[in-house]
Amino acid sequence: MACRAGRQRDRDRQGSMLLKKLNIAAALVDHGRKNRERKRAFLENGGLVLEKLVASCNGRPIPIRTFSYQQLVLATNNFDHRLILHVNLTYTMYKGSFEGRILSIKMYGLYADRGLSDKDLALMDMGISAKTTAHKNILKLVGCCLETSISSLVFEYAQNGVLFDRISISRRQGKPMLWRSRLKIARQIAHAIAYLHTAFSKPIIHRDIRPRNILLDQHDVPKLTDFSLSISIPEGETHVEDVVRGTVGFLCPSYYSTNRITEKTDVYSFGMVLLQLLIGQHPLESLRENEDQTLEVHLSNRAINEIVDPAILAEEGGAGLEQQLQAVRQLSLTCIEEDPEIRPMMVDVTKEFRRIERFIA
Template sequence: MASGVLAVLSGVAGICFGIRRRKLVRLREKFFEQNGGVLLKQKIQSQQCYKAMTLFNTEQLRKATNNYSQENVIGKGAYGVVYKGILSDKRVVAIKKSKLVDVTQAEQFINEVLILTQVIHRHVVKLLGCCLEEEVPVLVYEFISNNTLFHHIHHRLGGMNWLSWENRLRVATEAASALGYLHSETTMPIIHRDIKSSNILLDENYTTKISDFGASRLVPLDHEQVTTLIQGTLGYLDPEYFNSSQLTAKSDVYSFGVVLAELITGKKAIGVERTNEEKNLATYFVKSVKGNRLFEIVEPRLLRECTFEQLWAIGDLIKRCLSFAGDDRPTMKEVAMELEGLRKFTTHPWVQQQPYNDTRSLVHEVEQSDLYDVPLMYGANEWESYSGIIDMTLEEEDIPR
């Protein structure tokens, strides 16, 4: 009798499990189609150039992230949450789960994913694939292990000991070359639209990687601009784009100018604790350059590591990047070339005359030295800097031209 009851219960449980399983499969199929999966699959099968694109399933990514465990979270931003994951083949990846989904933009999303998959540049984070079986698309990127430029500029403990003038110029040049590539050397120009120091990552060799294309836009070859609702990060946002909704490649140039200002001043793009004049780094920097006060706002370390000519040159370059009118700004290609030229300048004679460690006394009275013996170590919580400073994001909706 008991065995009969158990058999019946087991049968009922099996039927319920089967029904639940079928519902789950149908739901994933619905999400897959809703997110443009059918279109993506067709394009992958019809075009050999998309072979590098991997379509991950839900089980693969849930297993890789321990079911999207909070312990695996390495970053949070306006567009989604980033998890560290380990795939079955032992590859370490960064898995970005979007917060919002717009089913009307599925085709555009798929086209952008396909194009980003083809972006091959040593200073751009590689998109490996995606999963479309979730309610929102999940993107899988290569994992970059050494935190963000924002962290290395602003978290002094263990983070400033390598940011010499030479390394700052190298990071800036690498980032500029990547943006120049996106603007002018891809199949269709890509405007990043959210350039900031927290979207510039550094790998184990401190090589620069541009990341987070959640706000990026493709620009048709016969257009120079795209009309959209405003989206970006306060402090980095191009004022011309803010006033006109006309997004151009020069909007990225403005944002990059703010990053350069961060790099040579050590100040955040928005400083709520600073005076009204200094609160916005971009405007404060331009005023300082125009008022011949550049040397008052750069990090003291740089005064002993580079020539006055180099500082004036980069100060003028940043000022031009931060011009209110986009037409007055250089292109990213021009920015990269100027930065590369600065890297070839000769070393400051002070540095040639005495060992570097002895020069700390030159600025000790002005500011505590930025040299530390603390090793570079980062925990998962420190990856919160992925989220940047202040995200000012409006719901995205492209406006027809």
Template sequence: MSQTYSFLSDINECLGPNDCVEHATCHNDPPGNYTCKCPKGLKGDGRNSGTKCQKPKPDTQIILIIALSISVCVIALLVACSSIYCALKKRKLIKLKEHLFQQNGGLLLQQQIATHHQGSTQTAKVFSVEELKKATNNFDECNVLGQGGQGTVYKGLLLDNRVVAIKMSKISDISQVEHFINEVVVLSQINHRNVVKLLGCCLETKVPLLVYEFVPNGTIHDHLHSYTQISSELTWKVRLRIAAETAEALAYLHFATSIPIIHRDVKTSNILLDRDLTAKVSDFGASRIVPLDKTQITTLVQGTLGYLDPEYFHTSKLTEKSDVYSFGVVLAELLTARKALAFDVPEDEKNLAKHFVVSMEEGRLLEIVEKHIVEEAKEEALAEFGNIALRCLKLKGEERPSMKQVAMELERLRVEECGNNKVIIASSSAFHVEDGSGVISDISTGVDALNLDSMSLLGNGR
């Protein structure tokens, strides 16, 4: 029996028909059976009736680990690249802002403010460009208030809910930066209720920005000449008050600031009106600060045709009397509601200043005064107003009155017309206008502009 078992165990079952798949190797093992071994790279039992030989399926766990590792590496790389990019961009932006700050005259502005504001606590704020972008909805065209030779003005709303006017200056070359710096320095010295208030500036943009108080009611020019405005809203008494307020502001610039300031572009489109039609002189881009040891300066002629002082135009010598001439044109415009320069009228009427002077000399003032003003005002008052304008329009500067004299005369005329209790107190160096409440308007020489308020209480013995 043992011999039979030994004989059967020696049979090689791989030599006969077997269940191994093609390419699988048959092994006569274990005894009494056989196994099928798959070729290298394939997995399975190698049998046709079994799992055969197949390519191994990827291990899901290993794939997940690999994928996760790759993802973490990619994310880490992206974060690192993003951080480096942001850091470089921030550094580049800082350098750009520093470059623009210098290009826009930031260093010059600091020097000028340090020079003109020694001992002063009142300084203009330096706004960031982000603040002003938010205020104007990224300088949306819908917020444009107006455009002119000096730049574009946008309406903005600051985070503290103050409504402001933001002026984007037109600077095409580096030489014009001085005009911008000039305007900042000039305005930051001024503290007067009839001069538009400068709140601050921004130097982080390609073109510098100025931030002013918002004056909501347009300009005198708008009210006198725009089809959307009604000039009759400016009654005789309102025009007289506007003239007196503007004269007071210009007298303040000439005599009450620490260093005299010549506006150099006085015109109706540069006199804003608030909700109460109170006048506010604006746009100081062309202004000049006059050295204390000089009464005139020689400079390139700047101004607006029709308002430009002929003497200044011919000699390039700028004095305070150049503002007086321009203001004379404003007075003529307030009386007649005619433009300083018009091209749709007869030749002898195109230049308002010349036409006004001739009409006054020929005794024809009432013929050129706006009709409803003739009906509202007394003839004597119109004549006195016209004579003030006529004296301002003298061709020789030395024959014109000072703005201090003009302001006194207009205020006196306004008091007479309005019939209130104001009294003019005049002296050689100053004058004050007192009303019944004890409040005065003060214009005097040698007073620091930053410490002088245009309205102050009249003390005892004064």
């Protein structure tokens, strides 16, 4: 009996060792397969990335750092959900640490709307970000990872998060943002958009300007981000046509009805952002009690203290503050005029901000 039990233990031990060997072999095969997939992705993405960067930058590729997939895994603690900064329909942004420096890692997810692919979105975002990254109010692209099936992007870290969370009455936590900070953010984002429209031979239209696409660094300096839906107007042309893409509530009505994109498309979206900075909520939410009125009529006919975020009205500012609020309301309403021809160019918007800021010395 003892001899038979010993033989059984030997067989069990051999079976256990065989199982371990099979598991190790399977793991090695899986690891080898994943390595092959990453090498293939690296080669495929490398060509696409180079092509996009050359096309975006007047024939000159802009050198950006490349990160390995393993570096992304280590930087995000294997993409720990607790390190998620924010989630969009098209991507997830993680907080990551590289060599003692905090950065943001943008991982694109599934997207199947109107024929767009994840690679289209990521490549456009990377190409425009690389081209415009020198502007202080555009989120700086640091590099990318080519080993993922869709190129992952690495950006500078914006410590103070998304503008939407800082100005939304419904999400407000802690001390409200001061009016002078809101005005500075609006002016600097206006400069960034004007830069997109005027600094290149082919004007860049962002096409999705909204508070969720404006990040704030540790000093509340705004950073425009997410160029995945951006489009350029051909040289010598005033517009380009494309299917409607963007965010409901910030979409230019004339673009929605004609598929025609101009610089005034971004002006309309900026006007809606400016109103949200003033009101503390999406402008259309303020229409709930007056649904029979247009937004322009609703905001024009009411006293300024009836529409402005109460937190702003609680500040000390006197007549100068009221003048600024009135002027910003008028500017924003001009930006969202139904007729694009009436809307100002973004360069003129930046000039108007300089005039408005003089109301309070």
